[in-house]
Amino acid sequence: MKITNIRTQTLNAPLKTPFVTSLRRVNALEDLVVIIECDDGSIGYGEGAPTPQITGETIGSMIACIAFIKPYILGLEIEDFDTILMKVHTLILKNTTAKSALEIALYDLKSKASKLPLYRMLGGTQTKFSTDITISMGEINRMISDCHNAVALGYDTLKIKIGDNPSKDVERVSAIHKALDRNIKLRLDANQGWTAKESVSLLHALEKQDIIAEFIEQPVAADDIEGLKYIKKRVQTPLLADESIFSLKDARQLLEMQAIDYVNIKLAKTAGITQALELADLSKSFGVKCMIGCMLEGPISVAAGVHVASAKADIITMLDLDAVSLLASHPVATSIQFDESEITLSQDKGLGVSFE
Numbered sequence: 256m257k258i259t260n261i262r263t264q265t266l267n268a269p270l271k272t273p274f275v276t277s278l279r280r281v282n283a284l285e286d287l288v289v290i291i292e293c294d295d296g297s298i299g300y301g302e303g304a305p306t307p308q309i310t311g312e313t314i315g316s317m318i319a320c321i322a323f324i325k326p327y328i329l330g331l332e333i334e335d336f337d338t339i340l341m342k343v344h345t346l347i348l349k350n351t352t353a354k355s356a357l358e359i360a361l362y363d364l365k366s367k368a369s370k371l372p373l374y375r376m377l378g379g380t381q382t383k384f385s386t387d388i389t390i391s392m393g394e395i396n397r398m399i400s401d402c403h404n405a406v407a408l409g410y411d412t413l414k415i416k417i418g419d420n421p422s423k424d425v426e427r428v429s430a431i432h433k434a435l436d437r438n439i440k441l442r443l444d445a446n447q448g449w450t451a452k453e454s455v456s457l458l459h460a461l462e463k464q465d466i467i468a469e470f471i472e473q474p475v476a477a478d479d480i481e482g483l484k485y486i487k488k489r490v491q492t493p494l495l496a497d498e499s500i501f502s503l504k505d506a507r508q509l510l511e512m513q514a515i516d517y518v519n520i521k522l523a524k525t526a527g528i529t530q531a532l533e534l535a536d537l538s539k540s541f542g543v544k545c546m547i548g549c550m551l552e553g554p555i556s557v558a559a560g561v562h563v564a565s566a567k568a569d570i571i572t573m574l575d576l577d578a579v580s581l582l583a584s585h586p587v588a589t590s591i592q593f594d595e596s597e598i599t600l601s602q603d604k605g606l607g608v609s610f611e
């Protein structure tokens with residue numbers, strides 16, 4: 256099964272409502288689909304959405320990265336999987352979303368060649384999951400009504416985006432907490448919007464009101480490792496690292512320092528599936544559970560995330576894979592079915608990708 260061509264095409268899809276975090280505001284998804292063709296007619300699909308503010312990539316840089324790697328892997332056999340992966344990861348540094356898109360397509364091909372769904376090839380058995388949904392940052396009343404709408408659709412875990420205005424964030428979370436039933440779980444994501452000292456005082460203010468979120472995600476700047484440790488020592492609310500962890504090296508440092516309670520794995524940060532699986536194993540060795548998350552990205556890469564969650568179901572206990580649910584429409588079917596918060600994996604081979 257020889258690789259004969261690698262193509263890319265952009266995928267644009269409108270969002271139901273704008274996606275707003277402390278780092279950005281987005282009205283539509285624009286991501287890149289990678290299509291790898293083989294001499295036996297097999298096709299592998301991958302995908303990635305550049306998030307310039309987080310990974311430093313754009314659609315243009317992803318296309319350039321894939322074009323740079325392409326001549327080195329054309330003509331190779333999928334059976335030489337490790338050699339191909341080594342080339343993807345060593346020919347060029349960083350570019351984690353572009354490499355992830357390539358890796359997803361390669362894993363899709365490999366699992367199709369094995370005649371298995373990807374999760375089964377990776378040793379997974381779980382096929383049913385539930386995900387949270389993101390509540391974009393905004394005015395309190397708007398956030399509360401978005402929360403009510405999500406709960407009405409069946410979501411019992413909401414990820415609340417905060418962090419643009421520390422003085423407003425406690426008020427936002429208190430008001431949302433008050434407006435919802437006690438059985439609704441809140442995850443807070445400040446996207447690096449607070450300082451360490453602010454984080455402690457804001458979380459204490461919430462804890463005094465008996466508001467202990469499932470976790471607070473990435474309250475401080477990605478490189479503020481000491482800040483994470485400072486916060487963890489002082490608050491009850493569990494601490495989850497997102498932008499601080501791209502690589503195994505990043506994770507090992509935080510885990511050894513006991514600076515975090517949870518790791519957020521995203522394929523666009525780990526440069527694909529291989530290091531995501533390794534990151535789950537590393538976290539497990541420290542007794543730390545993981546969430547698998549996604550950028551604002553499309554159905555193929557989100558499907559890959561679900562397959563990884565199945566492969567490491569004992570350690571990836573939380574899913575934040577709502578990106579597809581935020582799209583008003585898109586032209587791709589995959590092996591995952593979304594029924595609002597409930598996700599089901601089918602027995603399609605590979606990632607089960609087809610285009611309308």
Ligand SMILES: [Mg+2]
Nearest residue numbers: 444472473497
């Ligand atoms: Mg995050």
